[in-house]
Amino acid sequence: MMELLQYDFIRNALISTVLVSIACGIVGTYVVTKRLVFISGGISHAAFGGIGLGYLLGINPVLMAIPYSILSALGIGVMSQRTNVSEDTAIGILWTVGMALGIIFINLSPGYAPDLFSYLFGNILTVPNFDLLLMVLLDCVIVGAVALLHREFAALSFDEEFAQVSGVPTRFLYLLLLCLVALSVIVMIRVVGIILVIALLTIPVAICRQFTERLMTLMLLSILTGIIITLFGLWLSYVLDLSSGATIILALGAAFLLVSLFKRTKKSSP
Amino acid sequence: MPNSGVVSLKNVTVVRGGETVLEDLTLSVDESDFLAVIGPNGSGKTTLLKVILGLIEPDAGDVWIVGHEPKDARMRIGYLPQKFDFDHSFPINVFDVVLMGRYSGLFHRYTKDDRDATEMALATVGMSDFLDRQIGKLSGGQIQRVFLARAIVKDPRLLLLDEPTASIDPEMQSSFYELINELKEKMAVIMVTHDIGVSSVHVDKIACINKKLFYHGSVEGGLKHIEELYECPVEIVAHGVPHRVMGRHDHK
Ligand SMILES: Nc1ncnc2c1ncn2[C@@H]1O[C@H](COP(=O)(O)OP(=O)(O)O)[C@@H](O)[C@H]1O
Ligand SMILES: [Mg+2]
Numbered sequence: 001m002m003e004l005l006q007y008d009f010i011r012n013a014l015i016s017t018v019l020v021s022i023a024c025g026i027v028g029t030y031v032v033t034k035r036l037v038f039i040s041g042g043i044s045h046a047a048f049g050g051i052g053l054g055y056l057l058g059i060n061p062v063l064m065a066i067p068y069s070i071l072s073a074l075g076i077g078v079m080s081q082r083t084n085v086s087e088d089t090a091i092g093i094l095w096t097v098g099m100a101l102g103i104i105f106i107n108l109s110p111g112y113a114p115d116l117f118s119y120l121f122g123n124i125l126t127v128p129n130f131d132l133l134l135m136v137l138l139d140c141v142i143v144g145a146v147a148l149l150h151r152e153f154a155a156l157s158f159d160e161e162f163a164q165v166s167g168v169p170t171r172f173l174y175l176l177l178l179c180l181v182a183l184s185v186i187v188m189i190r191v192v193g194i195i196l197v198i199a200l201l202t203i204p205v206a207i208c209r210q211f212t213e214r215l216m217t218l219m220l221l222s223i224l225t226g227i228i229i230t231l232f233g234l235w236l237s238y239v240l241d242l243s244s245g246a247t248i249i250l251a252l253g254a255a256f257l258l259v260s261l262f263k264r265t266k267k268s269s270p
Numbered sequence: 271m272p273n274s275g276v277v278s279l280k281n282v283t284v285v286r287g288g289e290t291v292l293e294d295l296t297l298s299v300d301e302s303d304f305l306a307v308i309g310p311n312g313s314g315k316t317t318l319l320k321v322i323l324g325l326i327e328p329d330a331g332d333v334w335i336v337g338h339e340p341k342d343a344r345m346r347i348g349y350l351p352q353k354f355d356f357d358h359s360f361p362i363n364v365f366d367v368v369l370m371g372r373y374s375g376l377f378h379r380y381t382k383d384d385r386d387a388t389e390m391a392l393a394t395v396g397m398s399d400f401l402d403r404q405i406g407k408l409s410g411g412q413i414q415r416v417f418l419a420r421a422i423v424k425d426p427r428l429l430l431l432d433e434p435t436a437s438i439d440p441e442m443q444s445s446f447y448e449l450i451n452e453l454k455e456k457m458a459v460i461m462v463t464h465d466i467g468v469s470s471v472h473v474d475k476i477a478c479i480n481k482k483l484f485y486h487g488s489v490e491g492g493l494k495h496i497e498e499l500y501e502c503p504v505e506i507v508a509h510g511v512p513h514r515v516m517g518r519h520d521h522k
Binding site: 162215 | 363374404
């Protein structure tokens with residue numbers, strides 16, 4: 001294992017595991033408790049439009065996906081707050097239109113898109129240094145926002161109407177929360193890919209919420225769990241020579257199943 | 271101009287989805303009033319409270335709460351909603367739920383004062399033994415009390431209660447009313463209720479609404495109007511909880 005660490009790609013993989021787990025533990029806690037899973041799916045898939053636009057314009061696709069996914073997050077949020085379109089309809093539209101735009105943009109791009117597959121399904125072993133830096137930056141934004149606004153986010157997630165009555169600027173914070181989801185999607189794209197993002201946002205939190213009744217503890221536990229299981233999945237994919245993103249997700253799914261079964265048998269035989 | 275008194279509504283009309291929900295409603299509540307708002311299901315009682323809270327903007331008319339626009343007066347209003355549609359598995363304990371009632375603005379940390387007030391409020395509602403309990407692991411009546419604590423934790427001038435006894439058993443109801451009786455010494459209370467029998471023992475005034483204000487005044491004078499109010503829409507009334515309103519009335 002020690003000699004493995006000398007390889008840049010392994011080192012980058014380990015660092016991105018930690019960075020991804022931080023984003024997922026924090027944002028995922030709100031995604032799960034405020035039930036934003038579907039909306040997050042919409043935001044992550046819409047981000048594919050940004051990837052395609054990056055190819056077309058010759059800009060780093062992950063960089064291009066940042067403004068793009070933030071705009072689609074705001075689009076979904078505003079559409080469901082201000083218009084008569086119901087939220088899940090708004091999500092469905094942006095989800096598919098984003099994907100379709102991405103494909104068209106790539107069609108229009110000169111040449112072909114060699115690592116397109118890795119944006120869809122991720123490849124933790126090919127995270128470039130620049131993207132790593134970007135991930136650090138986005139993690140800082142996410143941690144900073146939640147450090148400053150965790151009281152408001154907690155109130156918003158628990159009881160939106162009461163939060164509003166207490167003077168919490170709920171509309172603004174809801175949109176901000178969706179933007180944080182968008183940023184965490186960007187952090188994850190390289191590692192698990194757009195299609196598998198939701199698993200990393202939800203499964204660590206779903207596992208950990210069976211063990212704690214406090215929001216902050218849930219975040220920290222989820223980060224730790226994310227790191228451990230992602231590393232395990234990474235190792236497994238290395239040993240079995242399988243796709244890393246998918247193996248990580250399967251490891252997460254298996255862990256969730258095991259923990260839930262364990263919890264149930266413990267409950268039924270006190 | 272802002273009127274005196276805690277609540278002052280003048281000719282308030284609310285239209286929702288093309289339908290008039292409140293029509294030309296004028297109502298006032300003074301410093302230490304305990305007002306019961308009575309009316310059949312769908313008569314606009316919850317809407318009235320949301321207008322007072324500034325959650326719904328009236329389409330016509332003026333609303334003044336302790337001399338301010340509703341949105342600016344929120345800090346002085348405690349609110350116990352009709353439905354607690356929150357996720358019962360939400361990872362939060364009783365103490366933190368009530369502490370949220372002390373929210374005072376962006377970036378403000380909760381202080382020791384806030385924590386002390388939270389403990390006091392939980393003691394007032396008799397839930398001190400449950401500080402660490404996850405909120406979903408309480409009975410309906412206990413959740414009710416915790417949310418009442420959240421409503422009173424910032425010492426509001428005005429307390430809004432939306433059908434607070436609809437979901438709790440009769441035994442809990444009488445102790446709940448005792449609690450409200452103590453609270454009304456410190457703040458004005460507006461309580462939406464179907465349970466006129468019990469409430470009239472305690473309340474100072476009643477307001478009967480069904481879209482419009484039918485009656486606003488002392489309890490004794492109101493009983494006649496309650497009959498009027500509930501007589502026509504008997505079917506509506508019979509669908510829901512307030513069977514007991516008819517029952518009690520028939521016996522008289
Ligand atoms: N969000 C809404 N959009 C449109 N109409 C509504 C909405 N909420 C309530 N209403 C209507 O307003 C009327 C009054 O509702 P409400 O104030 O909840 O009555 P109550 O609390 O007296 O039972 C009802 O006819 C209801 O259908
Ligand atoms: Mg109601």
